Amino acid sequence: MATLPFALSGGIWLLYWFGFNLSVATGVGFIALAGVSAEFGVIMLLYLRNAWHARLDSGRSGDPALLEAIREGAVLRVRPKVMTVAVIIAGLLPILWGGGAGSEVMKRIAAPMVGGMITAPLMSMLVLPAAYWLMRRQRTQKVRAPQEI
Numbered sequence: 001m002a003t004l005p006f007a008l009s010g011g012i013w014l015l016y017w018f019g020f021n022l023s024v025a026t027g028v029g030f031i032a033l034a035g036v037s038a039e040f041g042v043i044m045l046l047y048l049r050n051a052w053h054a055r056l057d058s059g060r061s062g063d064p065a066l067l068e069a070i071r072e073g074a075v076l077r078v079r080p081k082v083m084t085v086a087v088i089i090a091g092l093l094p095i096l097w098g099g100g101a102g103s104e105v106m107k108r109i110a111a112p113m114v115g116g117m118i119t120a121p122l123m124s125m126l127v128l129p130a131a132y133w134l135m136r137r138q139r140t141q142k143v144r145a146p147q148e149i
Contacts, residue, residue, distance in 0.1 A: 002131065006123035007037035007116040014115025018107070025105045029112035036088065037116060040081065040124040048073035048132045066136055074129045081125065085117050092117075 011033050015026060051073035055065045092110040095103075 001038060001041065002128065003037045003041035003120055003123045004034055006127070007033055007040075007120035008112075010115040010117070010119030011112030012115070014111050014118075017115075018111055020108050020111055023108060025108035026112055029109040030116075032109075033113050033116035033120070036084075036113075037120045037124075040084075040120055041128060044074070044077055044124045044128050045132065047077050048129060051076075052136065063137065066133065070129045070133055074125060078125065081121050085121050088117050089114055 008030060011026075011030055015022070020026060048070055051069040052066065055061070055069045092114050095106045095110040096114055098106070
């Protein structure tokens with residue numbers, strides 16, 4: 001859920017840039033954006049967790065193994081995430097630039113999605129691994145501390 005504010009901020013910025021007001025149509029766009037953004041975060045955390053547990057199962061622990069697991073988990077998500085973002089943006093840009101019957105409503109649905117697809121991947125690729133490292137590092141230090149005494 002941590003990816004939602006960053007994705008929503010991208011949608012809000014693009015609405016501001018186009019001069020669109022908040023409406024039911026933009027709300028629909030934000031709901032779709034929230035679903036994709038939450039999926040980005042959940043899948044990224046799943047890959048980070050699996051890479052970390054693979055290190056633990058092989059008997060490796062500590063900060064170097066944690067950093068290595070985070071790099072591996074994050075890198076495995078780069079290509080699928082880029083492909084997802086590219087397909088979503090490529091599908092919505094014609095709607096965003098199009099004209100004709102119904103285009104005013106469709107533009108307002110597509111704008112939050114396009115704006116959020118610019119910022120959501122940045123959050124999930126840069127901030128989530130760093131936050132995972134900070135949280136997991138604290139847990140590994142708490143677990144190791146009693147054993148060292």
